Amino acid sequence: MSKAKPRKRHQLRPTTIEPHRTAAAGSVIIRQGDTHVLCTASIASEVPRWLLDPQTGEPKRGWVTAEYNMMPGSTPDRKRRGPDSRGTEIQRLIGRVLRAAVDLDKMPGVAITCDCDVMLADGGTRTASITGAFVALSQAIAAARKAGLIKGNPIKGPVAAVSVGVVDGQIYTDLDYPLDVRAEVDMNVAMNHQGQFIEVQGTGEQGVFSREQLDELLDAATKGIRQLMKVQRKALS
Numbered sequence: 001m002s003k004a005k006p007r008k009r010h011q012l013r014p015t016t017i018e019p020h021r022t023a024a025a026g027s028v029i030i031r032q033g034d035t036h037v038l039c040t041a042s043i044a045s046e047v048p049r050w051l052l053d054p055q056t057g058e059p060k061r062g063w064v065t066a067e068y069n070m071m072p073g074s075t076p077d078r079k080r081r082g083p084d085s086r087g088t089e090i091q092r093l094i095g096r097v098l099r100a101a102v103d104l105d106k107m108p109g110v111a112i113t114c115d116c117d118v119m120l121a122d123g124g125t126r127t128a129s130i131t132g133a134f135v136a137l138s139q140a141i142a143a144a145r146k147a148g149l150i151k152g153n154p155i156k157g158p159v160a161a162v163s164v165g166v167v168d169g170q171i172y173t174d175l176d177y178p179l180d181v182r183a184e185v186d187m188n189v190a191m192n193h194q195g196q197f198i199e200v201q202g203t204g205e206q207g208v209f210s211r212e213q214l215d216e217l218l219d220a221a222t223k224g225i226r227q228l229m230k231v232q233r234k235a236l237s
């Protein structure tokens with residue numbers, strides 16, 4: 001289903017992050033080739049009870065969480081609505097990575113939910129969700145600061161993610177679905193702005209991979225993520 005023009009192995013698919021009007025405090029669409037995800041970030045008016053100090057009843061810290069969903073029309077075979085184990089795993093990944101971007105102690109009593117709804121799926125939906133959701137989260141935090149809900153800046157720095165893989169023995173960055181199904185190694189990498197890893201999920205889908213290939217995959221991911229952070233900066237400027 002990919003209509004992307006032939007690109008170099010380490011070239012990202014054309015990527016944009018644009019504002020999209022919803023009622024949420026943060027709201028963007030990230031388009032990475034034919035993978036399109038609507039990412040919203042909503043500020044909760046009530047924080048979960050477990051965020052409260054049991055002694056004082058006051059919130060000691062804030063919370064950031066994520067939900068991920070593929071819309072029914074996002075794939076050629078209609079995706080059934082409702083939770084599944086893949087989606088549950090992916091949304092936990094997105095939440096962990098986003099929490100690495102913020103100091104929760106600096107946003108007491110504020111809970112932000114980042115919803116990632118895949119409108120069009122062509123590989124790399126979880127990584128695009130992370131990259132887009134960071135921008136939506138930043139918008140929501142800016143709105144919360146403006147409203148006086150958060151004092152100071154809880155954002156430590158951007159986080160973004162990309163997929164890399166080995167196809168026909170060669171390293172590729174930002175796999176679309178046709179590459180993804182052929183990949184001998186499939187890896188999702190999330191990093192912060194200091195080039196530190198937050199999460200690496202790698203699988204030898206059709207075999208094994210060497211330490212040398214692992215290093216090459218991580219180098220490719222690092223370069224791809226640097227590019228994605230430029231797109232994030234532009235969206236937030």
Ligand code: UDP
Pocket residue numbers: 075076079086121122123124125126127163177180
């Ligand atoms: N996919 C699909 N239906 C599904 C799950 C996945 O069509 O129920 C396709 C979709 O294009 C997705 C790709 O397979 O982007 C790769 O899925 P994977 O589970 O590896 O996650 P992703 O790469 O999207 O993070």
